[in-house]
Amino acid sequence: MNITINDTTLRDGEQTPGVAFTRDEKIAIATALEQAGVTELEIGIPAMGSRERETIRQICQSLKSAQTMAWCRMAGNDIFLCKGLGLDWVDLSIPVSDQQRVSKLRISEKQLFNRVERGVKLARELGLKVCLGMEDASRAHPDSLKRAAEIAQKAGAERVRFADTLGLLDPFQTFDIIRELTASTDLGVEMHAHNDLGLATANTLAAIRAGATSCNTTVNGLGERAGNAALEEIALAMKVHQHQYTVECNLDLKALQNIALLVSKASGRALAPQKCAVGDAIFTHESGLHIDGLRKDEKNYQAFEPALLGRTHTLVLGKHSGLKAIRHYYRELGFKLSEAQEKRIQNLIIGFSEKYKRTPTDQELYGFLPASVINQREQFLA
Numbered sequence: 001m002n003i004t005i006n007d008t009t010l011r012d013g014e015q016t017p018g019v020a021f022t023r024d025e026k027i028a029i030a031t032a033l034e035q036a037g038v039t040e041l042e043i044g045i046p047a048m049g050s051r052e053r054e055t056i057r058q059i060c061q062s063l064k065s066a067q068t069m070a071w072c073r074m075a076g077n078d079i080f081l082c083k084g085l086g087l088d089w090v091d092l093s094i095p096v097s098d099q100q101r102v103s104k105l106r107i108s109e110k111q112l113f114n115r116v117e118r119g120v121k122l123a124r125e126l127g128l129k130v131c132l133g134m135e136d137a138s139r140a141h142p143d144s145l146k147r148a149a150e151i152a153q154k155a156g157a158e159r160v161r162f163a164d165t166l167g168l169l170d171p172f173q174t175f176d177i178i179r180e181l182t183a184s185t186d187l188g189v190e191m192h193a194h195n196d197l198g199l200a201t202a203n204t205l206a207a208i209r210a211g212a213t214s215c216n217t218t219v220n221g222l223g224e225r226a227g228n229a230a231l232e233e234i235a236l237a238m239k240v241h242q243h244q245y246t247v248e249c250n251l252d253l254k255a256l257q258n259i260a261l262l263v264s265k266a267s268g269r270a271l272a273p274q275k276c277a278v279g280d281a282i283f284t285h286e287s288g289l290h291i292d293g294l295r296k297d298e299k300n301y302q303a304f305e306p307a308l309l310g311r312t313h314t315l316v317l318g319k320h321s322g323l324k325a326i327r328h329y330y331r332e333l334g335f336k337l338s339e340a341q342e343k344r345i346q347n348l349i350i351g352f353s354e355k356y357k358r359t360p361t362d363q364e365l366y367g368f369l370p371a372s373v374i375n376q377r378e379q380f381l382a
């Protein structure tokens, strides 16, 4: 069985301050995610206006098989706006913590449960599958979660979303809470994690281990504040540790870097070179001992085969190069150096790296060679 990835790049991801996708960008991202095997997409908020609703409608039309979901407040007007857009699902969101219920919505728990019942029934009448979005669930009393889930189920919901809205949990707490929630309801349980403590991916994986049936992700971890659980991180971790899970995540891992670049461009957010799974430099090695170890056996310094992501190792020279790496690299370029020459070049590379804060190009490496060596190149190659 597969875990359902409900990717919310186009909803929570777009809530990243300053990020605003065009319609074409949203369609391109949705299509790329579908092609990579993502089966559910949360694609927008109908209450944002007619322009957004038309975008939602066009995304629904463009997709072949992925299920689409819209996000709505638990309010009749918002729910009505989903009508005729071609959506499969709606997430009806309402804060379930006392903190947000009292000081944001200013309603009693009884009023909240009444709203849940009315909202879910209305959405069902419109022919939509319903996920109850339990905002701020991680600060709510477990009994409130259970009661809300019970009422939502009776009204026709199929799933509850457990939102760690402020990214406060750690994986151990997440495991316990989700285990308790899944044991108390027949509904599917979806994990929605935020990254305020840098734990969104870990918490999502813990929730999956505890029995969550779906999880929200965003490409590049976009989202409110520190963002959400990154799609690429969840997909890669679940593949590498596939035997630890009772469910599988079968996305096309080789497609992830291009999707990350697409979203990076559309969001105007640069992709860090070291970003897990999709960064440009994650298989680039400079340190002398690592290069020596890799050349003896790649398993010495690889967590998993780069080929899993359609990538390869790249060896570069820099401040941390050992003599063996310098020897190997220059041999590949066609030069045989004496140890004295290697040591001299090592010092030149260190100076270059500190000055320019990058690794030298091949052209620049040629420039470190003494003229006598350059003249011997033809002879060496022959």
Ligand SMILES: CC(=O)SCCNC(=O)CCNC(=O)[C@H](O)C(C)(C)COP(=O)(O)OP(=O)(O)OC[C@H]1O[C@@H](n2cnc3c(N)ncnc32)[C@H](O)[C@@H]1OP(=O)(O)O
Residues within 6 Å of the ligand: 012, 015, 045, 047, 048, 049, 072, 073, 074, 075, 093, 094, 095, 104, 105, 135, 165, 224
């Ligand atoms: C944790 C999350 O990420 S939740 C998703 C949040 N996403 C966004 O806010 C992005 C898109 N938002 C928008 O475009 C707008 O805020 C809209 C269209 C949703 C609403 O716009 P407006 O009608 O102008 O309302 P505004 O933004 O001021 O919303 C505040 C109202 O929503 C109510 N509200 C907030 N959450 C909910 C909810 N889950 N259910 C019902 N009502 C809610 C507030 O109580 C407040 O109403 P009040 O003044 O009667 O107390």
Ligand SMILES: O=C(O)CCC(=O)C(=O)O
Residues within 6 Å of the ligand: 012, 071, 091, 092, 093, 094, 132, 133, 134, 135, 136, 161, 163, 164, 165, 166, 192, 194
């Ligand atoms: O209630 C939900 O659907 C979750 C909303 C959300 O994005 C959050 O709580 O972080």
